[in-house]
Amino acid sequence: MELDSLYQEIILDHYKHPRGKGLLELPQGSAHHVNPTCGDEITVQVSTNAEGGLEIGYEGQGCSISQASASVLTELLTGSSVDQSQTVREAFIELMHAQGQGEPDEDVLGDAVAFAGVAKFPARVKCALLAWMALQDAEIKAGMLSKGDGS
Numbered sequence: 001m002e003l004d005s006l007y008q009e010i011i012l013d014h015y016k017h018p019r020g021k022g023l024l025e026l027p028q029g030s031a032h033h034v035n036p037t038c039g040d041e042i043t044v045q046v047s048t049n050a051e052g053g054l055e056i057g058y059e060g061q062g063c064s065i066s067q068a069s070a071s072v073l074t075e076l077l078t079g080s081s082v083d084q085s086q087t088v089r090e091a092f093i094e095l096m097h098a099q100g101q102g103e104p105d106e107d108v109l110g111d112a113v114a115f116a117g118v119a120k121f122p123a124r125v126k127c128a129l130l131a132w133m134a135l136q137d138a139e140i141k142a143g144m145l146s147k148g149d150g151s
């Protein structure tokens, strides 16, 4: 199977079977982001558990890329530290700005490597990044990050 079609399968699987979808009972931070050019919407919420691991909840609607990306993010970053989420987010943003030339590190990015091909289509990059930027905003609102970090 070609890498591109494998990646498409991963994205489609997350779209059809979203992981961790739903809002948190007691979010510490919440952010609603929209991508008007595509009609995507996402609300991402965060809190931390007693061990400092992230709990992430989300709700949204829109294209398969935006919704699959939220599912991948939630699966990947639930339980990780705020610092780890920052590292993974930076790697993902870099990949999405690599115009399809990036060499994604699967150890860091997990299923998010599947979006490497999306980076070739500038109009879809915003779809893929929507949930990630909403998470950053939610972390700022929760006081987990200071403004300006990681941008």
Ligand code: ZN
Pocket: 035, 038, 039, 040, 062, 063, 064, 065, 066, 127
């Ligand atoms: Zn979209």
